[in-house]
Amino acid sequence: MAKEIYSTYPMVKYLRKEALPTALCPGCGGGTVLNAFANAVDQLKIDPKDLVVVSGIGCSAWIASPYFLADTLHTTHGRAIAFATGVKAGLPDKKVVVISGDGDLASIGGNHLLHAARRNIDITVILVNNFIYGMTGGQVAPTTPFGAKTTTSPYRNIEHPLNISETIAAAGASYVARWTTAHVYQLIESIKKALQVKGFSLVEVVSQCPIQFGRRNQMKNPAEMLRWFLKNSVPVSKAKNMSPEELEGKFVIGEFVSRQRPEFTEEINKLIDEVQENFGLKGE
């Protein structure tokens, strides 16, 4: 039965079939992200042999590994981008992609996210933001909305969520976009752009976790969560003219930045040439 379903799914060629079915819960947004990423790779005709996918710890990290069929590095909690930095420096001609969650990349790994953006190293980060620590049982995250209930904020969350996309745009990334799992086509386009841009790119995907987040916040089924995303999504252009009060509880979607800045691995090569020229070592 399961095998038949996979055989009709055109993107199955990018997946490790023996790892299927996925460990993701029914209704999880992770499948949508995996599908969007596979479609972006497919549309750009990127050979998976030219991809290295790196992930950290948590549900969203599993999207990359074990499921995606490329060289994959499933690392320690929070450190995926730091590992990816070494991979990219060693293999500057390959596309290096990090897929992981909000807790992994923006909490324990927040420092690496910030500095990779500042360094503008040519890595694409797909950050799946489901507002919660899913795998460990629904604990509060730095992205959990103010007032939301989680297992470690059982009464209500008294902290304010981090605006990841704005923070990383400010830190110096070449490309930053945010979409939700209810905006699949736009998401695919943004992932394609992110994969092509030379420099650090972040695609934040607001994603549903009906089991650990929705269930405790009056949205038991995935469709309710997707409707919540659609109802509260505001395009970047419109959000510019809105006050912080008006934007409370909204998801600002679209491209935050798309710009050319010197990229780290290219700068390394420039430096090598420059230094060797100065020391008269060129061509040796």
Added chain:
Amino acid sequence: MRYPFPVGRSDFIQGDEAIARAAILAGCRFYAGYPITPASEIFEAMALYMPLVDGVSIQMEDEIASIAAIIGASWAGAKAMTATSGPGFSLMMENLGYAIMTETPLVLVDVQRGGPSTGQPTLAAQGDIMQAIWGTHGDHSLIVLSPATVQEAFDFTIRAFNLAEKYRTPVVLLTDAEIAHMRERVYIPNPEEVEIVNRKLPQNEEEARLPFGDPHGDGVPPMPIFGKGYRTYVTGLTHDERGRPKTVDAEVHERLIRRIIEKLERNKENIISYETYALDDAEIAIVSTGIVSRSAVRAVKILREKGVKAGLLKLNTLWPFDFNMIEELAEQVKKIYVPEMNLGQLYHLVKEGANGKAEVELMPKIGGEVHTPMEIVERVVG
């Protein structure tokens, strides 16, 4: 290829500088680090040399990122190194375990200073011996080298890379603030004089499919590095021979962990290195490692002049550990003294090895100064 420092002759340099030059000669082409006393000079030298040899040196945002980056670079096919001191070493422990679990060759230099915590940043200590061996969680093994001179810091760095590559394992080079900042005459060999070992790469598709198997029967699988089209799956989770997570299978876990430990254990004889001085007819033995060994040699000379049949066993490797050799020594001598710059770490390994066959006495010293020869002598003759 031209080197950014003179080769084939001696130079008068610091221990930290010697480590950097040795790394370059050993083929290290990726360095990631974070500033910390007394290891910063290694990083500064690497930053200076790397662009001249087509290598990369990156200052990461912290030590956790530094070791993460070198693991990533090692999977990208590079020989990679980071260096730090106590506080940074503590931060690296989790990813050191990841490197052991994923069998990633790398060299981690820990220039020991007084601890715990920020402690004595500029002063030497040997307080990280147990941490180097046992600091990361879970059952594991790795290689720990311990130089006593600037020349050894140089030689052991090259050896560290070769051992890391040969056995697909992280190697810790444990030096200290004293060796790091001391200047000594060091012979920098010509590149052709340097023995270089490179990691085994898969020779065919079948081998590439078993990144964590044992196709050669030596416990060391060929490494299907990234970017070659192998689609290798690497994870810190318990994994089977093909790299697939099998986290609740006791048999898979035991097979993996035992192989990782066994691949070093069965090659102990090739890894373990030590030197002896006047030990053949000794009745009193001093067992030491690192900088303290230099005072210990002098102490043995003085003791011999005083008619005491003393001898020295200087350990160049701290792990794997030859417990049997210590037991044989304990059968030969009446007493073993262990001078070390901590309150007792190597002592416990030696005591376990001695197995009650001889009395083992600790000579601890903390605060930043190396034992003087006379301190050791007086302790022995009372």
